[in-house]
Amino acid sequence: MNSTLSFLSVSEFAGAAWPAGVLAVGATVAWAAISGAVHGGTGWIATAMPAAAVLAGWLMLLMLMATMAAIMIAAQATRPAVTATGLGLIVLALVPPLVLATISSGELPMLVVLRIVAILAAWMLLCVALTRLLHPLGPSVAVTTTATLAMALLALPVVLMPLLADLTQWRDDRLLGLIVNACPVLWLLDGTDQALRFNWFWWSHARLMYQFTGLGQNTPMPVLQPWWEPTAISAALALGMLGLAEGPVRKYFLRRPGP
Secondary structure, eight states: OOOHHHHHHHHHHHHHHHHHHHHHHHHHHHHHHHHHHHHTTTOOOOOSSOOOHHHHHHHHHHHHHHHHHHHHHHHOOOSHHHHHHHHHHHHHHHHHHHHHHHHHHHOOOOHHHHHHHHHHHHHHHHHHOOOOHHHGHHHHHHHHHHHHHHHHHHHHHHHHHHHHHHHHHHHHHHHHHHHHTTTTTHHHHTTTTHHHOOHHHHHTTTHHHHTOOTTTTTTOOOOOOTTTTHHHHHHHHHHHHHHHHTHHHHHHHHSSOOO
């Protein structure tokens, strides 16, 4: 009996640990690919982009990889303790590549690194909460739905540009501001703005990226809220969803009669 419990404990820990390991390796390899460009060279990937834009792009990739790792953890976890352990390991996995980027680039003060970790942790917690909430419908449904919604939020300024333009014509500034400030990428850029000297408003005017949608070209962009506001809101929302996922929702599906 004890050996079985021990085996299950090791198995659960291994299942919670592998996404964090993949994230740490992937983020480090990605940094090695672009670090030369951040220093003014070409690195593995030749680019003519400014160093701040390259570093911002790496942080966006880090957010994307962390998102998928968090969703995988939540989908395969069988107990809340496993979910918490997996999420904690993912947060820890963010530290080595961020410290490497800090030392190598000299562009990320420790306070900014802590901001980045806080933003990513809150965002990942929200993804985990939604995945756990949908888990009774099946792991595949939970992963697919959460990943689709997460990718949509990460790309909101691009995918909703036609709507942004229409909302501007309607002068519905509150809804326009809500749509833009719901994008986690912009929380990340705001949290690093002073360190990177990277302005998200300039990013929204990028001609190559948005030449087909006109984002920022003819659309007055709303005010971006401080990074800590959406971060705190997403963390609070995630905790509420987790309470439902591990409480009333879970009990409801457990009490449903079988076929």
